[in-house]
Amino acid sequence: MNRGRGLVQLYTGDGKGKTTAAIGQAIRAAGNNFKICFAFFFKDFEKHPTGESQILENLGITLYNVVLEYPWNKESYDYENIRQECLHALYFVKNKIYTENFDLVILDEINIALRDKFLTEDEIIDLIQKKPKQTELILTGRGATEKIIQEADLVSKIEKIKHPFDQGIGERVGIEY
């Protein structure tokens, strides 16, 4: 379906609401029969299923794990391996996802790859600039830089005013995952 030019949306900042906003956007788009791809960086939803993943899949949304688990154990991880995995993810987005005529493509937590220096600004900018013209592209995650913000058409910075984590309340099922 030709919907005209798709824009680039960016959700960044340290508050809760970036991935959930992308999920909400996917649901709204799905209700309008968009063809949607939700690509997860650093979230292995097959190993650690989330409340949202099964519902998104049931709605016909294509899910991809483009980069597997986040390297929580900074002392033992192999930087170069993760760098290669992220580069492969860029290749996969450009050569597979971008060729499948999606109306909406979500690259969830991709900004983390920039923040943690697994990808460079230029590599992400290249990915943004190569998106198919009609595709709406959403990038989420903390760590978006000025240059990435310049490339986007819509930017929301989600500021944490309060978060229960700071009160010692841990991750809650149905809320954080």
Place this chain on the structure above:
Amino acid sequence: MNRGRGLVQLYTGDGKGKTTAAIGQAIRAAGNNFKICFAFFFKDFEKHPTGESQILENLGITLYNVVLEYPWNKESYDYENIRQECLHALYFVKNKIYTENFDLVILDEINIALRDKFLTEDEIIDLIQKKPKQTELILTGRGATEKIIQEADLVSKIEKIKHPFDQGIGERVGIEY
């Protein structure tokens, strides 16, 4: 299902992502079998269906229009009528929604009622304080005040860095509704 104490989440600010974050949170919760109510203030989804409303309903989420259309025409609207409608919405939330054992209740755009003085701070604080203990409550909309922020456990302020409306791009189907 007893999930322990529910918290109060608040999404405010002038950027895109408040309602979509609430939708995303509802989807994540639905995937974990929460019993969910999505109550809309100032959005008549039966008259103006949105992409999300049908999908939320199909997932078994209870939808209510608690206050109908937003009074766009400021010159002709009857303030007292809308004030009464908002007061009735508070009554409905407390005496109907709060008695139905929902795990998650979303009051979408309720902050607009405060911003536009259809409801007072004290009326909304009373509503927050009367929520059932186990219910997670989400309030969205611009215009949350310091006192409302104090009542919440989680507050994200979504700052507009860029929005296509400012470039003259209007509301887009599948994206804004």
